[in-house]
Amino acid sequence: MRALTYHGTKDVRVDTVPDPEIINPRDAVIKITSTAICGSDLHLYDGVIPGTLNGDILGHEFMGEVVETGPKSTLKKGQRVVVPFTISCGKCYFCEKQQFSACDNANPAEKQDMTEQLYGHAVGGLFGYSHLTGGFSGGQAEYVRVPYSDVGPIVVPDHLDDDKVLFLSDILPTGWMAADNADIEEGDTVAVWGCGPVGLFCIQSALLMGADRVIAIDHYSRRLELARQAGAQVIDFKQTNVTEALMEMTGGIGPDAVIDAVGMESHGFSLGDQAQAFNLADTIKQKVGIGADRGGALREAIFACRKGGRLSMPGVYGGFVDKFPLGALMEKGIQIKSGQTHVQRYLNQLLRLIEEDKIDTTFMISHRLPLEEAPKGYKNFKDNQNDWTKVVLKPGV
Incomplete structure (x- = not known):
């Protein structure tokens, strides 16, 4: 598949990388239909987030269609879903308190030492945001593996365009x-x-x-x-x-x-x-x-x-x-x-507000680009912030 990968400060490229696969029973694989460049992605682009390695797939604002599920996923093939940028197990002490971004199980144990020394406790897992937060591949790609797919993604109705619901993944909540x-x-x-x-x-x-x-x-x-x-x-x-x-x-x-x-x-x-x-x-x-x-x-x-x-x-x-x-x-x-956002706590409420037209999610989008032009999107989102207010990437276009 094609995916945007990190190659150093202000150097991101669209490369051909292996397709994601189901690893755990609660996994799902999503075919990305829309993904966005977030302001916090620019911290990675600027090289100020440690633990970001060459070849890492970036992106944590994405949605798409379910194409494969593990035996314990609650999703079904063909569903349209928005995926929270926070990866949460749903069963640990913090998830049960609805403090989903503080999940104790999402960030693999071998990755936790880095942030435990820095912050006193290990941080949770995030998509596409360095090995400090688990080293998970992000969604600025054609496909992505979604761990704990029975907890994170929200199924969205077909009558709502991607632009209306994409930002449920991060910036709206x-x-x-x-x-x-x-x-x-x-x-x-x-x-x-x-x-x-x-x-x-x-x-x-x-x-x-x-x-x-x-x-x-x-x-x-x-x-x-x-x-x-x-x-x-x-x-x-x-x-x-x-x-x-x-x-x-x-x-x-x-x-x-x-x-x-x-x-x-x-x-x-x-x-x-x-x-x-x-x-x-x-x-x-x-x-x-x-x-x-x-x-x-x-x-x-x-x-x-x-x-x-x-x-x-x-x-x-x-x-x-x-x-x-x-x-x-x-x-x-x-x-x-x-704190990082407890996305899952707010999803149903915000989806309802979108359907009632009480929140406008589209007015800030300034550019829509094919995934292949993602490096151009990053450069302009960084250097021309007056005109490039929000960039949405479309894989397969």
């Missing part, structure tokens, strides 16, 4: 869980850093959960326009001092909840000498590979949040953040929630 983690109350003001796909779904989700207004921060003009279309007020951080603007917009109180939808490669230089100095130092440290994440958006969100407010952090972090304002977090009494 990620945006929803981010808003859920912000403990939004009726009348709240919520500020969202980053108007990429996850940030845009954070906006939609926060408003559906009762926020009175959402303020979105970015600097790409098209992303800011998409945020407006989703119902947000916007701030261009290259034109405006974000903290000062948020204080003015909230009568000096600050937002009730803040959401960092940017993560470890925060690259913007917000106005203010201290912020620029911190961002420059973060960039240098990350480039030399000492495990330092760039936390500019996170720092700014903490400083802007009101006293007694809430911080939700769906943005991906993998290492350490320098100059973390722990004092501000404690002295202001800010609550913080984060």
Whole structure:
């Protein structure tokens, strides 16, 4: 089959690789009909995620048709399914608490030592996201093996096009869980850093959960326009001092909840000498590979949040953040929630909202490409983020 594979920093290629096979009784094999490039894929592309090896098949946002099943799979050949990016057994301590991304059994035991030393506990398994999370082949391919297929995939009705349901695999439940983690109350003001796909779904989700207004921060003009279309007020951080603007917009109180939808490669230089100095130092440290994440958006969100407010952090972090304002977090009494998304917890609810036309999942798609042009998609999604807001790949086209 054909699949997108990693060959080093900013080097991805479509290669011919072996077809996936059923290995365990609960497995299924899916023929991919749609797959997408996620913002977190760019962390792999940029070479800042350890444990990514030459030849690894990337991609964790995908859906398709069931073509083969193991004897203990609950899926049937011919069904259309969306597959969560998190791999979960459904039976361990964490899965039974619906904390599916923390599954204790999905990440193979021989892989767990790497993250146990880094984080204190082994992390769960993810598709196409380095050997730290299990080394599972991803879905930017013609076919993919799906472990625990009786737990993860959701069967979708034929009357819903791929574009309407594809993002159930990751970014829609990620945006929803981010808003859920912000403990939004009726009348709240919520500020969202980053108007990429996850940030845009954070906006939609926060408003559906009762926020009175959402303020979105970015600097790409098209992303800011998409945020407006989703119902947000916007701030261009290259034109405006974000903290000062948020204080003015909230009568000096600050937002009730803040959401960092940017993560470890925060690259913007917000106005203010201290912020620029911190961002420059973060960039240098990350480039030399000492495990330092760039936390500019996170720092700014903490400083802007009101006293007694809430911080939700769906943005991906993998290492350490320098100059973390722990004092501000404690002295202001800010609550913080984060984590990889427990996708399976939200799927049925979100599918229902899609069918009721309460969530629009298609407005951010800017480009659809055949799988063979995936390297072009990665390069432009990285280098031309104003115009390439979301890329969907179509194998076999």
